Amino acid sequence: MSRVINFSSGPATLPEAVLRQAAADMLDWRGSGMSVMEMSHRGPEFTDILANTHTLVRDLLGVPDDYAVLFMQGGAIAQNAILPMNLIAKTGVADYVVSGVWSEKSMKEAGKYGQVNIAASSSDNGFLSMPLQDTWQLSSHASYVHMCSNETIGGVECHWTPQTGDIPLVADMSSNIMSAPIDLQRYGVIYAGAQKNMGPSGVTLVIVRRDLLGHALPFTPSAFNYQLQDDQSSMYNTPPTYAIYIMGLVLQHIKQQGGLLAMQTQNQGKADLLYDYLDHSRLFFNKVHRADRSRMNVTFFLRDESLNDAFLQGAEKEGMVQLRGHRSAGGMRASIYNAMPWVHVQRLRDYMHGFEKAHT
Numbered sequence: 001m002s003r004v005i006n007f008s009s010g011p012a013t014l015p016e017a018v019l020r021q022a023a024a025d026m027l028d029w030r031g032s033g034m035s036v037m038e039m040s041h042r043g044p045e046f047t048d049i050l051a052n053t054h055t056l057v058r059d060l061l062g063v064p065d066d067y068a069v070l071f072m073q074g075g076a077i078a079q080n081a082i083l084p085m086n087l088i089a090k091t092g093v094a095d096y097v098v099s100g101v102w103s104e105k106s107m108k109e110a111g112k113y114g115q116v117n118i119a120a121s122s123s124d125n126g127f128l129s130m131p132l133q134d135t136w137q138l139s140s141h142a143s144y145v146h147m148c149s150n151e152t153i154g155g156v157e158c159h160w161t162p163q164t165g166d167i168p169l170v171a172d173m174s175s176n177i178m179s180a181p182i183d184l185q186r187y188g189v190i191y192a193g194a195q196k197n198m199g200p201s202g203v204t205l206v207i208v209r210r211d212l213l214g215h216a217l218p219f220t221p222s223a224f225n226y227q228l229q230d231d232q233s234s235m236y237n238t239p240p241t242y243a244i245y246i247m248g249l250v251l252q253h254i255k256q257q258g259g260l261l262a263m264q265t266q267n268q269g270k271a272d273l274l275y276d277y278l279d280h281s282r283l284f285f286n287k288v289h290r291a292d293r294s295r296m297n298v299t300f301f302l303r304d305e306s307l308n309d310a311f312l313q314g315a316e317k318e319g320m321v322q323l324r325g326h327r328s329a330g331g332m333r334a335s336i337y338n339a340m341p342w343v344h345v346q347r348l349r350d351y352m353h354g355f356e357k358a359h360t
């Protein structure tokens with residue numbers, strides 16, 4: 001068996017220890033005689049697994065009791081609709097900060113459910129920065145303000161917690177959740193698909209301050225009603241049981257390594273390794289404003305784009321895959337989430353350095 005070094009943006013590489021544990025549990029989870037996939041979601045075994053994953057989410061992110069932790073389906077893209085369905089009705093208006101492809105998509109979808117204002121946008125500079133707080137023009141009566149904490153495609157991350165006064169702050173954290181501690185109580189809602197930093201696709205983590213519940217639009221599908229899912233402990237419908245189990249293993253693994261502070265240190269170290277190199281390279285460069293560079297998705301370009309294919313083929317020969325940038329962005333992207341070991345990032349940097357020497 002040989003595993004590649006997988007720089008995929010998501011679904012993304014998982015900790016090897018987690019995959020080994022899942023393999024060991026595959027046919028018989030802890031003497032139950034069943035695979036986790038075969039368990040009733042209401043049986044005692046899965047009830048344990050769900051409670052364990054739930055507790056780990058609360059521990060790692062510091063989620064207090066007045067917030068609901070929901071395990072939903074449909075990914076972050078479904079949340080683009082589910083969130084306004086649940087929250088916008090309070091005033092009928094929501095503010096959106098647009099910093100890239102994902103937050104723009106969120107903003108457009110929300111427009112189906114109410115009045116949407118663009119409070120700030122970095123589209124003028126091609127989404128190469130996070131709009132500064134003092135450029136945000138918030139409506140006085142918005143039900144919430146939505147932002148994306150890490151734009152996975154552009155490689156733009158918000159490294160500060162926005163101030164929105166009494167208006168609840170909502171963040172799509174799909175691609176940087178669990179990468180560093182956050183001040184959870186400054187948010188009304190955070191949500192994230194699991195497949196970047198927490199597990200396989202299929203489960204979406206939604207954390208909602210409970211005072212925001214109870215405003216769902218009347219046509220909100222019951223399975224997507226936050227209040228109903230909170231009342232039923234994410235069991236209104238069958239939850240994505242196997243994905244929740246793997247998420248639990250991933251979170252346990254994070255905890256064993258020292259939690260989110262340890263993740264932050266590791267992630268900063270890995271990102272610095274690449275950005276320091278990029279800033280001194282004659283062949284490669286990164287376009288994102290320095291203060292807003294993502295620690296999770298490092299985007300870069302070759303000054304001579306005719307070398308792109310040779311670069312990717314050479315990387316593949318060394319076992320490094322999924323470095324091509326998103327089709328809408330071009331160039332390259334190395335996604336280096338929690339589960340990407342430092343030595344593998346170093347391997348990429350060494351390969352880039354060698355490639356640069358050979359081609360300049």
Ligand SMILES: *Cc1c(COP(=O)(O)O)cnc(C)c1O
Binds near residue numbers: 076102148173196
């Ligand atoms: C991947 C991603 C999405 C889309 O997730 P789906 O699971 O395809 O719905 C949305 N937002 C961000 C920030 C992402 O990284």
